[in-house]
Each structure stands twice: as C-alpha cells, then as structure tokens.
Amino acid sequence: MSSLIIDKIKDHAPQGSVGVAYIYFNYKDQAQQKTTQVFTSLIKQFCDQLPKLPIEVSDLYDKLNSDKRRPTTMQLFTLLLTVVESFDHAYVIFDALDECDAVLQRKELIPLIRRMSHSGSFKLFISSRVELSLGHRDIFDAFQDGRKITILAHDEDIDLYIEEKINENPRFRNLVEKGHCREVIVSILKTYSQRL
Structure with missing residues (x-):
C-alpha cells in the first residue's frame, strides 16, 4: 500500500x-522499530532527497560522535523538523501502525506523530487496522480527529489471496486437491476474514 500512496503523492x-x-511497521521486526530508529530512518530518507546534507545533521553527528553518545528521541525529532524545512511539501506515511506492537513504544511514538501532524510541516498518512482490543485503542483515540478512509478487500481479492497461499505450499496444495475441498476452504477462510 505504501508504494501506491508514494506514487500518487509524487504524481x-x-x-x-x-x-x-x-515507515512500514512489521510485528516481526519490533527491535528495528524503536522510536529513535523510526526518526533516524525518516531523517535519512528526507536527506537522501536533498542535493546536499543539511548542516544541522552533520553538526549533531559531530557533537554526538565526539561525546560517544547516541541521539535522543527529542534530538532526532527536532532534527527531522529542521530537515523538512528544506522542502516545500513533506509527506510521511506510517503504514501498519498497529503492527508496532510494543505498547511502551507506541506510548512514546504516537504523541510525536501527533506533534508532527500539528506542526504544519508535514502531511501524514497513517494506516492501521480497526482494532477493538484495548491494546490498540491508543491508535484509534490518538487520531480520531483526522480524516478516515475505510479500505475493504473485494471478494475476488480475498479469493485470489487464499488461492495463492494454498498454491505456495506444495504439501497443503496436495492435501486440498486430494480432499477436493478447495472451494470449502476458500469459502470458510473468506467468511472468517470478513469478521476480522
């Protein structure tokens, strides 16, 4: 989904x-999605799009390197705000925010994303599944004042996805074919997915 949105923004x-x-969040990669790494990645991506590195980036690097320290979250956040001043328009996509599973991590990250949204320097797109569990209520509550778009898969897309998953695994594919139950499995999985 991120690549589609990026293409549309650029066009x-x-x-x-x-x-x-x-930033694409992935529940399997929690260690790489700490708040400092999120902001480091955003800064790097924006800097890669500039003709030359902003002096503030090299200044912070030199200062921290000489002290043998790592940047704090707030130093990175402030630096990000400075770097995006080099653009007329800055867009940030936070894809699958609900996959950022560590509640403590979201407790630090979500208020900073909200600050970004109110800074006037960014246009943000945040995607997340609608979750009813209290564990993900923080996402829903934090961004309830934003514009929401509900995206639902078409039946054909769900069918195609299930068929691909069946065909990916030779053992499962053979069991399904021997049992002549492909349609039943697809139907049951599709019904289940629509309840999520």
Whole structure:
C-alpha cells in the first residue's frame, strides 16, 4: 500500500520541492522499530532527497560522535523538523501502525506523530487496522480527529489471496486437491476474514 500512496503523492503533489518518507511497521521486526530508529530512518530518507546534507545533521553527528553518545528521541525529532524545512511539501506515511506492537513504544511514538501532524510541516498518512482490543485503542483515540478512509478487500481479492497461499505450499496444495475441498476452504477462510 505504501508504494501506491508514494506514487500518487509524487504524481499529484503541488509544485515545488516535495519530500516523501515512509515507515512500514512489521510485528516481526519490533527491535528495528524503536522510536529513535523510526526518526533516524525518516531523517535519512528526507536527506537522501536533498542535493546536499543539511548542516544541522552533520553538526549533531559531530557533537554526538565526539561525546560517544547516541541521539535522543527529542534530538532526532527536532532534527527531522529542521530537515523538512528544506522542502516545500513533506509527506510521511506510517503504514501498519498497529503492527508496532510494543505498547511502551507506541506510548512514546504516537504523541510525536501527533506533534508532527500539528506542526504544519508535514502531511501524514497513517494506516492501521480497526482494532477493538484495548491494546490498540491508543491508535484509534490518538487520531480520531483526522480524516478516515475505510479500505475493504473485494471478494475476488480475498479469493485470489487464499488461492495463492494454498498454491505456495506444495504439501497443503496436495492435501486440498486430494480432499477436493478447495472451494470449502476458500469459502470458510473468506467468511472468517470478513469478521476480522
């Protein structure tokens, strides 16, 4: 989904210099999605789109390197705000925010994303599954004042996805074919997925 959104932004962004950065959260990769790494990645992505490195980036690096320290979350957040000033328009996509599973991590990250949204420097796109569990209520509550778009898969897309998953695993594919139960499995899985 991120690549589609990035393409649309680049095709339809207003005139001027446009910076686009994204973070794709993955529940299998929690260690790489700490708040400091999220902001480091955003800074790097924006800097890669500039003709030269902003002096503030090299200044912070030199200062921390000489002290043999790592940047704090707030130093990185402040640096991100400075870096995006080099663009006329800055877009950030936070894809699958619900996959950022560590509640403590979201407790630090979500308020900073909200600050980004209110800073006027960014246009944000945040995707997350609608979760009813209290564990993910923080996402829903934090961004309830934003514009929401509900995206649902078409039946054909769900069928195709299930068929692909069946065909990916030779053992499962053979069991399904021997049991002549492909349609039943697809139907049951599709019904289950629509309840989620």
